[in-house]
Amino acid sequence: MSDLPDLLLNLSRQNDTMHSLDATDQQLLALLRHNARESIATLATRLGVSRATVTNRLRRLEDSGVIVGYTVRLRPEAETGALRAWMSIAIEGNDARRVSASLLGEPAVQALHATNGQWDLLAELQVRSLAELSQSLERIRLIKGIRHSETSIHLETLRAGGV
Template identity: 70%
Template sequence: MDTLDQTLIRLLRANARASIATLAHRLGVARGTVTQRMRKLEDAGLIVGYTVRLRPDAQPQAIQAWMCIAVEGNEARTVIASLLGEPGVATLHDTNGRWDLLAELRASDLQELSQVLERIRLIRGISQSETSIHLKTYRTA
């Protein structure tokens, strides 16, 4: 996956309904290039679907979890690109300390969360992870 693929994934995460023409314009490439890249990413299993994102309060029954991730060696870019393409990852943060990345996960139920965790566990370059389910918020900004 190169820089163009990563930018394409970022644009799709921001708006999965963006037209091929809009994506091509934003990327500065031909529409055929965008179509080909999307098909390649889908065939490789990096793009597993397209979704709608809702405000957190619009899904009161949704499950939110936090996953701390340790990355092997120099695999950070590959892991980050894969996580950015994972529909269950709502936000992704670079951190310091014991864990390299912090991912906020969202799922409609425990079964969906289990599927998200399974897909993340298959990402090459992740050496360890620890997931905690969000139970209650006491204060927001």
Template identity: 65%
Template sequence: MDDTDRRLIALLRADARTPVAVLAARLGVSRGTVSNRLRRLEDSHVITGYSVQLRPEAEPERIRAWMGVRVEGNQTRAVIASLMGEPGVAALHDTNGRWDLLAELHAGSNSELSAVLERVRLIQGIAATETSILLATYR
């Protein structure tokens, strides 16, 4: 990846629906160059997809929470594999500090969140968890 690829990705992060012609103008390259770079970035799995981002208020009934996970010993890979298979885990991050992993949880109700937490507690290799429910998002 060169500087043009990084600038292209930055523009797409700001608005993934920006037309190729606009991207080309902002980058100072041809539309063909942008199209070729996009294809190459997609083919090499640098860009793995495009998604819709909703404001949290758009789904007021949706419960979102963060869970810190401490892993026992060297079982990180097994725990990650189990968490990636859990439908309530929307995103999973490797981190440093108090927690080994940080999981973003999504649930449709308190009872659904409770079921997600119960399933996670049963995963072998998890030493401890701490969950915080998101109450408001400011940015």
């Protein structure tokens, strides 16, 4: 937990940076979401800018923490042994930042989304087994500030967008 202040500072900086992205940055991020292995030359052509511009923007987005890495997306059926679940979380009072920071430190949490309505947060969980899911849920439910939660196990994707 000693990294909590740094985590919160980085989240704040990332939020500030996200608000300062121009249209070219947003288009670049959209292209990378579609194919993170696209060449600099192809990205430059699609954006109508020079390769140096793309390189500089990528470096700035990485340095500012907007881009934190590049990854491989697998079709759900290719992820053998992976068990996915969604956890809806209601938070007590004004504990959202502290709870979010704790959740982001939980190994099973793949992504965390702020929501509206009955639930404050939606956590995407990924584990290898039901036993591991049970252990993760026990740890998460012990986080101070979580009032109530509900978990649904991902059984099947009926329609995958963009993949």
